[in-house]
Amino acid sequence: xxxxxxxxxxxxxxxxxxxxAWEVYVRAAEVPxxxxxxxxxIAATMRTDWSLLSASLMVTLKxxxxxxxxxxxxxxxxxxxxxxxxxxxYSLYPFAVVLQVTPVIAIAPLLLIYMPQDxxxxxxAWLVAFFPILSNTMLGLQSVDRNLLDLFRLYGVPAQRSWRxxxxxxxxxxxxxxxxxxxxxxxAGLRIAGGLSLIGAVVAEMAxxxxxxGSGLAYRIIESQYRLNIPRLFAAxxxxxxxxxxxxxxxxxxxxxxxxxxxxxxxxxxx
Numbered sequence: 447x448x449x450x451x452x453x454x455x456x457x458x459x460x461x462x463x464x465x466x467a468w469e470v471y472v473r474a475a476e477v478p479x480x481x482x483x484x485x486x487x488i489a490a491t492m493r494t495d496w497s498l499l500s501a502s503l504m505v506t507l508k509x510x511x512x513x514x515x516x517x518x519x520x521x522x523x524x525x526x527x528x529x530x531x532x533x534x535x536y537s538l539y540p541f542a543v544v545l546q547v548t549p550v551i552a553i554a555p556l557l558l559i560y561m562p563q564d565x566x567x568x569x570x571a572w573l574v575a576f577f578p579i580l581s582n583t584m585l586g587l588q589s590v591d592r593n594l595l596d597l598f599r600l601y602g603v604p605a606q607r608s609w610r611x612x613x614x615x616x617x618x619x620x621x622x623x624x625x626x627x628x629x630x631x632x633x634a635g636l637r638i639a640g641g642l643s644l645i646g647a648v649v650a651e652m653a654x655x656x657x658x659x660g661s662g663l664a665y666r667i668i669e670s671q672y673r674l675n676i677p678r679l680f681a682a683x684x685x686x687x688x689x690x691x692x693x694x695x696x697x698x699x700x701x702x703x704x705x706x707x708x709x710x711x712x713x714x715x716x717x
Contacts, residue, residue, distance in 0.1 A: 470590075483677040488684060493680040499666065499678075503685050505608030506647055506662035509564075510693070513571030513643040518636065520572070521579030529587040529624070530616060546577035550646055554653035567650040575639040582635025583613055586628025587620075633701040640693045648686065 448577070465485050471477070472484040479487055528535040549572050598619055607673065619649035651664035663682045670679035 447518065451618050479672050480676050483680055487677050488680045492684065495678055495681065498679060499663070499685060502682070503662065503689070504668045504687070506644075506651065506664065507689060509567055509571055509647040509651075510644045510689070513568055513575050513646060514636075514640055516568075516572045517575035517579050517643065520582055521635070521639075522632065525580050525583035525587060526583055526620070530620070542577060542580055545573055547601050550574050551649055551653060553652050558654060563654055567647060567654060568596045570650030570653070571643045571646035574649075575643035578635040578642060579632065580635075580636040580639075582631045583628055586631030587624045589631070590624050590627045594623060595619065630705060633697075633704065637694065637697045637701065640697045641690055644686070644690050644693065647678075667689040 469485050472482055483491075524538065528539055550573055553573065554570050557569050560566075561569065599615070599669065647662065648664040651662045652668060654661065654665070663686050666682045667679050670676065670682065
């Protein structure tokens, strides 16, 4: 149930107005379709070319979701390791930063040389989505209130501890204290990584170039550009935008479900 209908009505009104103005302008000015197709022509192209576009859509969607899943596993796993050991953090974190600051478009040609096309595209998308999850999860794990940590130790740790007891204590603190405290930051990184995984997949598909069969929507965009099939190009762009919006809304809904009963960011706000 939407508490404030304006949040839905206003964006829809602006969207419909822009699309209507676009349609009117193209028809009134008689703009050629190879320059700027009308929204009605884009919709017709999407219907006629749906078999081709839907296959490409599934390729890009599978790559995006697989990269996001791998980024969650790798980012959270490495963040846990880094938060539990300073030695591991000092040894590995700089390499994660190097991978993040290096443009993926520069890495993609090398990956395409040494890896199969599908694996290279997946690796590029994973590289882009990995660091936001890693950095946000680490931030959440390291931002626990020191007073709560001291209280946790006071109630749960004996005076003399063996190394096994210390490990159990750290794991308990991670599960009962650090993990819940890091959840909001992790979910924020997950929303960022969802969009970045799609961007990484598109960039990698464009870098893959003329591989052709089995390629995703980015290849269809390049193909349509070369053939001056601008309506199909716009149709592919619309599908990419819809995929990105759907992914963002799904991750936002997941955030609301997990945080709505206890975290300030998801609680209802007073008018």
